[in-house]
Amino acid sequence: MSSVYLNGEFMPLAEARVPVMDRGFLFGDGVYEVIPVYSRRPFRLTEHLRRLHASLAAIRLEPPHGEAEWGAIVERIVAAADFADQSVYLQVTRGPMAVRNHAIPNVVTPTVFVMTEPLVTPPAELREQGIAAVSAADNRWLRCDIKATSLLANCLLRSRAVDHGCAETVLFRDGFLIEGAASNIFAVKDGVLLAPIKNHLMLPGITYDVVLELAARHGLPVQVRDVLEDEARNADELWMTSSTKEVLPIVMLDDKKVGAGGTAGQPGPVFAQMYGWYQDFKQSVMRGS
Numbered sequence: 479m480s481s482v483y484l485n486g487e488f489m490p491l492a493e494a495r496v497p498v499m500d501r502g503f504l505f506g507d508g509v510y511e512v513i514p515v516y517s518r519r520p521f522r523l524t525e526h527l528r529r530l531h532a533s534l535a536a537i538r539l540e541p542p543h544g545e546a547e548w549g550a551i552v553e554r555i556v557a558a559a560d561f562a563d564q565s566v567y568l569q570v571t572r573g574p575m576a577v578r579n580h581a582i583p584n585v586v587t588p589t590v591f592v593m594t595e596p597l598v599t600p601p602a603e604l605r606e607q608g609i610a611a612v613s614a615a616d617n618r619w620l621r622c623d624i625k626a627t628s629l630l631a632n633c634l635l636r637s638r639a640v641d642h643g644c645a646e647t648v649l650f651r652d653g654f655l656i657e658g659a660a661s662n663i664f665a666v667k668d669g670v671l672l673a674p675i676k677n678h679l680m681l682p683g684i685t686y687d688v689v690l691e692l693a694a695r696h697g698l699p700v701q702v703r704d705v706l707e708d709e710a711r712n713a714d715e716l717w718m719t720s721s722t723k724e725v726l727p728i729v730m731l732d733d734k735k736v737g738a739g740g741t742a743g744q745p746g747p748v749f750a751q752m753y754g755w756y757q758d759f760k761q762s763v764m765r766g767s
């Protein structure tokens with residue numbers, strides 16, 4: 479059985495315990511990362527740790543470890559697992575408090591938890607057939623750039639998709655495309671990749687950055703700008719991206735086929751290109767080149 483890391487110790491998952499007065503438990507007062515690991519090589523670890531530290535700074539919590547220490551913990555967790563492709567989950571909460579009080583205590587002892595689970599990337603059929611999504615008004619708070627553990631709104635929004643037999647919920651706010659309940663969303667129109675601008679309303683996805691880098695490297699035209707809801711609904715292609723799902727084509731949105739003409743409702747040609755670039759890039763990282 480793979481071990482987990484909790485506050486300086488490695489132990490079996492079943493032995494890991496946190497106090498019920500932990501602010502993460504009572505208030506969802508914490509931040510997290512999900513880091514994909516391919517063949518025991520963490521993918522974009524530095525970027526994930528940088529985002530973790532940005533989330534910590536945003537919630538006014540001192541980083542409990544530096545990059546090298548994080549790296550050593552992740553390395554040990556990854557090495558101990560029985561499986562090679564992993565999804566490392568890393569969480570820092572503000573730790574336990576003596577009495578329940580919303581205000582942040584002056585002195586805190588953060589709770590640091592790291593575990594790993596098998597990474598199950600989407601099967602070929604999902605990629606070949608595409609996924610269906612529903613839409614919803616984004617009713618989350620205005621700091622969605624923080625990767626906070628308080629995910630109630632995201633959980634309810636994702637469950638809306640599941641209720642409709644769909645894989646993701648695409649969020650719109652005030653007439654603009656924002657992101658998915660647990661992913662970033664891209665649109666393609668007339669061969670141009672449209673990406674919502676990173677701001678306080680969306681999570682700055684690590685996969686989002688990889689996709690934009692690959693587009694630039696391969697000469698795919700990109701516009702990073704506000705994307706109107708109407709543009710998303712009338713796009714030729716829609717994609718969702720995340721560390722665990724990589725890049726997936728959305729072929730149905732609210733029972734309407736994505737795209738137009740004979741290929742409507744099917745993954746598009748720009749997706750096929752990006753998927754190939756993404757897999758090649760992953761392979762090159764795994765080979766260490």
Ligand code: PDD
Nearest residue numbers: 512659660661662681683684685720721
């Ligand atoms: N979620 N937006 C939201 C709201 C997310 O929860 C995620 C990822 C993303 C994509 O970010 P990245 O490419 O860095 O994974 C965007 C993770 C996978 C999760 O909560 O499990």
